[in-house]
Amino acid sequence: MFDTLLELFVFDVQNSLQRFAPELTLCVTVVAMLLVRLFNLDRHVPSYWVALGGTLISFFFAFTDFNMLKMESFDLAQQTIFTGLLVFDGFTIFFRLFLLLFLILVIALTVLSGIPDNEDGADFYVLLLGSTIGMMLMSSANHMLILFLGIEMASVPGYVMVGFLKGRKKSSEAAFKYVVYGAGAAGVMLYGISLLTGLLGTADMVEIASRMNAVFAGSESVGMGDATARTVILALVMILAGFAFKLSIVPFHFWCPDAFEGAAAEIGGFLSVASKAAAFALLARFCVAFSTGQADNLKEFYMYVGIGIGAIAALSATFGNLAAYAQTNVKRLLAYSTIAHAGYMLMAISALVVVLNEPAGDLFARLDADGDGVLTRQIAEQRYQYDVPELYRSDIAIIFDQLGKNSITQAEFVEQAKDPAVVHTLHRGLGAQALEGLLYYLAVYMFMNLGAFAIVALIRNHIFSEELEDYKGLVHQTPALCICMLICMFSLVGLPPLGGFVGKFMIFATLFEAGAVHWSMWAILLIGGVNTVFSLVYYIRVLKVxxxxxxxxxxxxxxxxxxxxxxxxxxxxxxxxxxxxxxVEQLSYTARQVASILF
Amino acid sequence: MGPILLLTLIIFLPTIGAIALLAVPKDNDEYLRIGALGVTVVTFVLTLFLLGDFNTDDPAIQPVFEVIQVDGATEPPDLKLLANYDLSEGKVMRDGQEVQVQRGITIPWIRTWNIEYKLGYDGISVPLLLLTSFISVLAMMASWSIKKMVRGYLILFLLLETGMLGVFLALDFFLFYVFWEVMLLPMYFLIGIWGGPRKEYAAIKFFLYTLLGSVLMLIAMLMFYFGSAAHSDQTSTFDLLELAVIAQNGLFDQQMQMIAFVLLFIGFAIKVPTFPFHTWLPDAHVEAPTPISMILAGVLLKMGGYGILRIAFPLCPFGAHWAAYTLVVIGAFSIIYGAFAAMAQTDFKRLVAYSSVSHMGYVIVGMAVWKLSVDTNALHHWQLGINGAMFQMIAHGVSSAGMFFIVGVIYDRVHHRDLNQFGGLSKLMPWYSGLAAGIFFAGLGLPGMCGFIGEIFVTLSAWNYSPLLAIIVAAGVILTAGYILWTIQRVFLGPEYRGPHAEEITPMNGREFTVAAVLLAFAIILGVYPPIMFDLMGGSIELLTETLQQGLENATDATSTAGLPGN
Structure with a gap:
């Protein structure tokens, strides 16, 4: 008995460590950097070489995993590691690759821009790598504990990095503000997690859906009238507040402009992309874990949560864009721009939650356009085409397969839709599409936002200023940087033929489809569209100067x-x-493949 | 040269040229200009090849490929370019046998979203393609007056040309949208860097207006994309031809067609521009440098009209018919409003800009005179109207580009555009005055010149639609004559020039003379022998009206059988 347990344990650890290689490599690199400094070797080997080397090795491990899975199948690889604390799947690998690639780019940037100097190098890169490890944990969390741990691990080095420019009053102030906000948000989030865990009796994210179903099995409708529902709402609001802080979503964005203005532009670039990406990965996992509600009343409840997220997203995009108008400091302007972009990306999450939780009765009514109460297989498949032939097949067919009939009544349909096997695949196509938009947007955002921040950093090294006023006529002196800035900014606006447009298009397309589930998504789409026009004004103000x-x-x-x-x-x-x-095709395909794994 | 290569080169040769210009050192202005001119000339020649390939007997999209299906094969079928074929009852026949064909070149671009690189041309786009590459050559010749940052200017100019040609060739909605937006960036900087005193304001205004229209178009695009899922044999599609077929079968429901038409129309009307959306135009025109004004008036405004004919009408026939009366009223109002506004201007260029608003009003009126009646002739009247609208677009492209060029020539010399300070130019610059008078008469719509044909066709077709509106439209002709004759009087006639910089007035140089003379020559040729255009576009317009009529009937019938999936 004990032997078997031990054997299992050993096997699990071995297997887990193997899957955990990229993170482990980063850990080793962190230790190595400290040792190099301890033995005074950093006079000969600058710490950035160590950091870059370690990151490259880690990237190599992640890339091998990715290639191996791409050749076989992403579906096969899904497994939980460390006794279910982490999950190792295509989604994890995608984000590992993303974060490591970004880390390499950021390290290269810091080498070029000379922040930090060699004296502080080890400290800085230790923080940078440590933060990235936290983000990688966030993207593979399968347990509420890791959810919290990852967020904290990513945030704490971030606080220090914001205040890294020692002796600058603004920098310290920014770091202080960030810490206070961060600590508050973490506390609130932890309280939310404990509420939820207490209610459900588990912190395992896989279990959430079935426990929620069990908790609400008896209730007619899930709303404010129900005490349990009120607890769940409170817990969700608190957890989402923690996420909103990480994503700098309105109304938890106050730290963002100050922190970015006080921190060096390189740090701003890192935080604005990496920590957002990791938080989105985690949020996507969290929402999917929740959203496999089975009964219609629960689905409706989740749908309203999704609409709430959408409202916050729209608010965030609008506020970010409007507040950016008045900025005269380029870093501050970019900070507001990241708030707006977090809003756009959150729209994808809101669409995801809404489409995943369309009550089966509504779906039936939507498909059964002639309203005779009977749906035939042919019409259903024709009207519900979200399959990618090579990846997954037409979702709706499974209901007919299970029942073994070619036409179905509403009651049968709703009954079938409660089957866990069906719930899992019914909304897969639409959900994968929503996530595809998010992943694509993030991938483009990594380059365009880093580009903008990098240019600010590199120009700062020459003119010692980040005020828009001092950027006048730079094109005559640094044409290359200015043209890169132009491309990045037009991509941030979302103009074709640049990547930002494709990302935005995918998110808008998903919102449009989600509008068929609930009309409010159309309103959010419209707000998103109008925001695109708004945002042009301030981006182009920079370019104009x-x-x-x-x-x-x-x-x-x-x-x-x-x-x-x-x-x-x-x-x-x-x-x-x-x-x-x-x-577009390659990344779009990979993103959809990766996204479909979650369902 | 195969059609794939030809069409791709037409679009991307200017881009390749722009990249090549990067390799030339910055200060070789003369080489750079000649190189860029060479690129535009070659592009023009390529569009002439296209004209050579164009089969005027076939009204639908070309090139036509024969689909060779091997029985039982799972691979996509082979495509072979079909050179000699006949048409009978809309079917493509070769040697008396019907063949299965695919129209337009199609290369998958983004398969996950079913987006294609789909190009093709028909009688509606070929004249506009020719106009675009032709005006580009002339505008490039006019670009010798640009002295600042020449390389940057030329690169942006060529990128702009890529966008314009792409719009007229794209047959995939997504691709169309991409090209449509690609033009914005070069245009912003061309106005913003090389423009007049209020260039920044004008540039951002242009950009914001167009972007707002584009966002509306994007929403309409999504409506069609997801609306097509249930009716297309594959999944959702952006293919304009396929979407048009779905619309022809009346499978987009009426409400959707109405909403989508309004969204699309606003998007395109901003570009045309018609009355409530026109305010960007005078600013952009006045501030833009001369060659860019020529492009703006000569080509960019036509994209609005083209978009309506290629997308808004075929995709929502019901919506188009529902909105027809409003459209005609908007068009008629634009004609009168633009003419009165032109009359009130003292800035020469602003006057020409408002005359564009007035002239483009005819285009809207001509397209929209769609009267539903049992009388079979009703369709003929409408065809007359669309023919007139298309002709008016070409004619306006020639005459307004000419007018802006004429303004530019005198502005380069005296550095002002105040109509009240001109006068007596005919003595100082006799050739210039002669050519200018000719081009202005073309704009006025003097019989025997290009402006006349479009206006008379539109007016005649409007009479059948609504006599009252026809009278209003016809009144526009008189107002136009009024402001143009008054302008000629103020600028060219009179005893002597009393304005500033009188000493700098010199006769036109050879380059300027060529540009103006070529434009005037085309204005006369089109006016004397309009069939060169009507032969090109007549068939396609006939086909368009018939399909739209069918689409309308099917959509109206569909109310009783709503909800049934496609056939």
Whole structure:
């Protein structure tokens, strides 16, 4: 008995460690950097080489996993590791790759821009890598404990990095503000988690759906009248508040402009992309874990949660864009822009939750357009086509297969839809599509946002300023950087043929489809569209200053020739923005493949 | 040259040229200009090849490929370019046998979303393609007056040309949208960097208006994409031809067609521009440098009209018919409003800009005179109207580009555009005045010149639709004559020039003379022998009206059998 247990344990640990190799490599790198510093080796080997080397090895491990799975099948690989605390699947691997690639780019940027100097290098990279490990944990969390742990592990080094420019008052102030907010949000979130865990009797995310079903099995409708429901709502609001803080979503965004303005632009770039990506990965997992409600009353309840998320997303996009108008500091402007973009991406999550929780009765009525109460297989398949032939088959067919009939009444349909096997696949196509938009957007966002922040950092090194005023006429001195800025900013607006457009298009398309489930998604789509037009004004204000104005004679020169490392770096980051707008298919396919694993 | 290569080159040759210009050192202005001119000329020649390939007997989309299906094969069928074929009752026949064909070139682009790189041309797009590449050559010749940051200017100009040609060739809604938006960025900087004193305001206004329209178009695009899922044999599609067939069968429900038409129409009407959406135009025109004004007036405004004919009408016939009367009223109002506004201007360029609003009103009226009646002739009147609208677009492309060029020539010399300070130019610049008078008469609609044909066709077709509106439309002709004759009087006639910079007035140089003379020549040729255009587009317009009529009837019938899936 004991032997078997031990054997199982050993097997699990061995297997888990193998799957955990990229994170482990980063841990080893962190220790190595500290040792290098301890033995004074950092005079000979700058810490960034150690950091870069370790990250590259880690990236290599992640990439091997990815390739192996791509050749076989993503579905086969899904497994939980460390006794169910983490989950190892295509989604995990996708985000590992994403975060590690981004880490490499950020390290390269810090080497170019010279923040940190060699003296502080080890400290800085330890924080950077540590934070990334936390984010990777977030993207593979399968347990509420890891959810909280990952978020904290990613955040705490972030607080320090924001205040890394020692001696700058603004920087310390920014870090302080960030810490206070962060601590508050973490506390609230932890309280929410404990409420939920107490109610459901488990912290395992896989179990949430079935426990929720059990808890609400007897109740007619799930609403504010029900005490249990009130507890769930409170817990959800608290947990989502924690997420909103990480994502800098209105009304939890106050830290963001100050922190970004006080921190170096490199840190701003890192936090705005990496921590958002990880938080979105976690939020997507969390929402999917929740959203496999089976009874119609529970589904309706979740749907309203989704609409609430959508309302916050729309608010966030609008607020971010409007507040960015008045900014004169480029970093602050970009901070508000990240708030707006978090809003756009959150729209995808809201669409996801809404489409996953369409009550079966409504779905039936939507498909049964002639309203005679009987749905034939042919019509259902024709009207509900969300399959990608190579990835998964037409979702609706499973209901007919299970019943073995070719036409079905509403009562039968609703009954069938409660079957766990059906719930899992019924909304898979639409859900995968919503997540595909999010993943694509994130991938483009990594390049375009990092590009914008990197250019700000590199220009700062020459003109010692991040005020828009001092950017006048820069195109005459650093054409390469300015043109890269132009491409990144137009991509942020969402203009074709740039990647930002494709991402936005996918999210808008999903919102449009979700509108068939609930009309409010159409309103959110409209708000998103109008926001695109709004946002043009302030992005183009930056470009106007850079391109249309003359460089004042007394301004500090920023002569960065085309053939120089900074220019080349910016070009390297910007080219993918353009490429992702033209060569869409590969990433789109991979993203959908990865997304479909969650269902 | 195969059609795939030809069409792709037409679109992307300017882009390739733009990249090549990057390799030329910055300060070789003359080489850069000649190189860019060479690129536009080659593009023009390529569109002439296209004209050579174009089969005027076939009204539908070309090129036509024969689908060779091997029995039992799972791979996609082979496609072979079909050169000689006959048409009978809409079917493609070769040697008396019906063959299965695919129209337009189709290359999968984003398979996960079923987006295609689909290109093709018919009688509606070929004239506009020719106009685009032709005006681009002339505008490039006019670009010698640009002295600042020449390389950047030329690169943006060529990128703009790619966008324009792409719009007229794209047959996939998504691809169309991409090209449509690609034009915005170059245009913003062309106005914003090389424009006049209020260039920044004008550039952002242009950009915001168009982007707002595009967002509405994007929403309409999604409506059709997801609306097609239940009716297409594959999944959802952006293919404009397939969507048009679905609409022809009346399978988009009426409410959707009405909403989508309004969204699409606003998007395109901003570009045309018609009355409530026109306010960006005077600003953009006045501030833009001369060659860009030529492009704006000569080509960009036509995209609105083209979009209505290619997308808004075929995809929502019911919506189009539902809105027809409103459209005609908007068009008629634009004609009168634009003419009065032009009359009130003292800025020469602003006057020409408002005349564009007025002239483009005819285009809207001509397209929208769709009267439903048992009388079989009703369709003929409408065809007359669309023919007139298309002709008006081409004619306006020639005459307004010419008018802006004429304004640009004098502005380069005297550096002002105040109509009240001109006068007596005919003595100082006799050739210039002669050509200018000719081009202005073309704009006025003098019989025997291009402007006349479009206006008279539209007016005649409007009479059948609503006599009252026809009278209003006809009144526009008189107002136009009023402001143009008054302008000619103020600028060219009179005893002597009393404005500033009188000493700098020199006769036109050879390059300027060529541009103006070529434009005037085309204005006369089109006016004297309009069939060169009508032969190209007549068949396609006939086909368009018939399909729309069917689409309307099917959509109206569909109310009784709503909800049944497609056939």
């Amino acid at each position: 850079m391109f249309l104005a003359e460089r004042p004679a007394d301004a500090r020169p920023a002569l960065i020739p085309f053939r120089s490392a900074p220019s080349m770096y910016c070009v390297m980051v910007t080219v993918p923005v353009l490429a992702l707008g033209i060569f």
